[in-house]
Amino acid sequence: MSKNKLSPELWVERYSDYFLYFTISKVSDREMAKDIVSETFLAGLKSKDNFKGEASEKTWLISILKRKIIDYYRKINSNKGQAEVKMDYHTGHESGDWLEEQVSGSSMDSGEEAIENKELGQAIYDCLEQINPKHAKVFKMKSMQEMDTEVICNELKISSSNFWVMIHRARTALVNCMGQTWFKN
């Protein structure tokens, strides 16, 4: 079986928005979330020699991101001196790390999974991960970054008609992808 490889030069384009949304949903602070995503990429780059290629690049980066989010919570907890907040729990039947489990809930790994997320944004990003990357990129630039059509066409070196074809395909694919959950009514 061929091993997965890392392509750090593509991380920002491929994962930054998805990771940012994911992190915001966990830490609720946009600026902090941006820092955490940046740190994740830098940490990934520093430890790239540890990547064995058994997991996908994205899964590997998400595991780093989770650690960064946990570190963030540990840090703010220690800063506030909230000794009462227990990170570990031990009951009669179970024990574990509460924080780990909060951060690594079932939705964490579901980038390519079926949409079972309660959160709309997560669902949108899950679907954007599944559709043609070029179409997704054009859609994000237009719908989320609200860039001008002309600017996008110039940047991507595509014609206006090509642009609208890509937008149409992205929108159709998104509606199909999100259909079961979000377009019931």
Add this chain to the structure above:
Amino acid sequence: MCKDSEQKIPKSCRRVAEFSDKQQYEEASFWQKIRLQLHILNCERCEKYHQLNNALTKLIKRNSFEGFSYEEKQNLKAKLKIS
């Protein structure tokens, strides 16, 4: 959602779908809007597409998520190159 392959969709419907897409970004001209409205009066497929298209726009706006800006991405890429 229409499941026909794109080739099977009449040209007029494909054109109107583009008008519907443009309208989502307020880039449809006055005549394109009129043509869209007239067309969907008689075309169930396009009416459905336009409705879903509007619904998708509302969902995106409701989410109102802003990812990294272009500049932020360039900075991030530069950081990764320096490291």
